[in-house]
Amino acid sequence: MGIADPGSERAMATDTVFRIASMTKPIASLAALQLVEDGELDLDQPLASLVPQLSEVNVLVGFDEDRRAVLRPPVRAITLRHLLTHTAGFGYRFLNAEILQAQGEIVAGSLSSLQAPLAFDPGDDWQYGISTDWLGIVIETVCGKPLGHVLKERIFDPLGMVDTSFTAPTDQTRLVPLLSRSENSFEPANAVIGGGDNAEFHSAGGGLYSSAADYVHFCRMLLNKGRLGCRRLLRPESTDLLFESQTGNLAVGRMTSIAPSICRDFEPFAGQQPGWSFAGLINRRQGPDGRSAGSLSWAGLANTYFWIDPHRGICVVIMMQFLPFADEHALALVSSVERAIYSPMPQMGGA
Numbered sequence: 316m317g318i319a320d321p322g323s324e325r326a327m328a329t330d331t332v333f334r335i336a337s338m339t340k341p342i343a344s345l346a347a348l349q350l351v352e353d354g355e356l357d358l359d360q361p362l363a364s365l366v367p368q369l370s371e372v373n374v375l376v377g378f379d380e381d382r383r384a385v386l387r388p389p390v391r392a393i394t395l396r397h398l399l400t401h402t403a404g405f406g407y408r409f410l411n412a413e414i415l416q417a418q419g420e421i422v423a424g425s426l427s428s429l430q431a432p433l434a435f436d437p438g439d440d441w442q443y444g445i446s447t448d449w450l451g452i453v454i455e456t457v458c459g460k461p462l463g464h465v466l467k468e469r470i471f472d473p474l475g476m477v478d479t480s481f482t483a484p485t486d487q488t489r490l491v492p493l494l495s496r497s498e499n500s501f502e503p504a505n506a507v508i509g510g511g512d513n514a515e516f517h518s519a520g521g522g523l524y525s526s527a528a529d530y531v532h533f534c535r536m537l538l539n540k541g542r543l544g545c546r547r548l549l550r551p552e553s554t555d556l557l558f559e560s561q562t563g564n565l566a567v568g569r570m571t572s573i574a575p576s577i578c579r580d581f582e583p584f585a586g587q588q589p590g591w592s593f594a595g596l597i598n599r600r601q602g603p604d605g606r607s608a609g610s611l612s613w614a615g616l617a618n619t620y621f622w623i624d625p626h627r628g629i630c631v632v633i634m635m636q637f638l639p640f641a642d643e644h645a646l647a648l649v650s651s652v653e654r655a656i657y658s659p660m661p662q663m664g665g666a
Contacts, residue, residue: 403446
């Protein structure tokens, strides 16, 4: 299963815990769709009535001569659909230099870090960013309890995801250290993902710790149309929405990093014009390493990856724990695993 800590050569185990970063997003999306099924939320309702802070968000149009942000009100309200599909206009600081400049210095994991301008009017474009963190605030508001409690009650306990939480395991030997790759070695990374244990909010966009075994439970449930064993978490018709692009002809998936020590440029399924569902990337055609068209996939900042291929009945979870994201060695490993899974079985010779 590999080495959990290169320094001590401690081996991985089935309950080894990782920072799964943006692989938190599909889990939060599932909780939101559960609330839609329950009639507590509507995909197209304006959310400012639930979360008044969203009424204060403006669109960034440029900077004045003193390099101060010039803002204007958005032409339409932010909805749940916008947050789920990353079309609200929110970005990430490490991917958008203008948002970085407009925000200035922030404290990671603080509520004030969510006070960022929009890069465009809601619904006009796609940009990967803090939309899912706002989704978590919406879920907390509707449920009246912290996001971690909601996810535990609605998802983790029903699926037996015993090692998934917004807090690190008390036994630190179970946690894989976060590393940074230098040219020929690894060293401890000076980075915090999802705000860490001192965050002022549970980051629906990237704050969970989990194990590969736990995340496989989540993927198997989606592969089985919202059910695992005797527990149904989502109706089949709602689960289908997670495997269908919800972004039309918008350009989706490409991320150009302005912080290469944290994240490299990333363009999955280049040339295919993939779509985005309510939970991740949808490749419209078969991938170069064999993944079927209509698969759901995404990844986490520390090089954790998953995909769910409903056509072939396959789900795959690959966990690493080092920066930068989209490191060429990490991507090569993911590709090699995928090719091995989809390669034809060797033909057995006859007698």
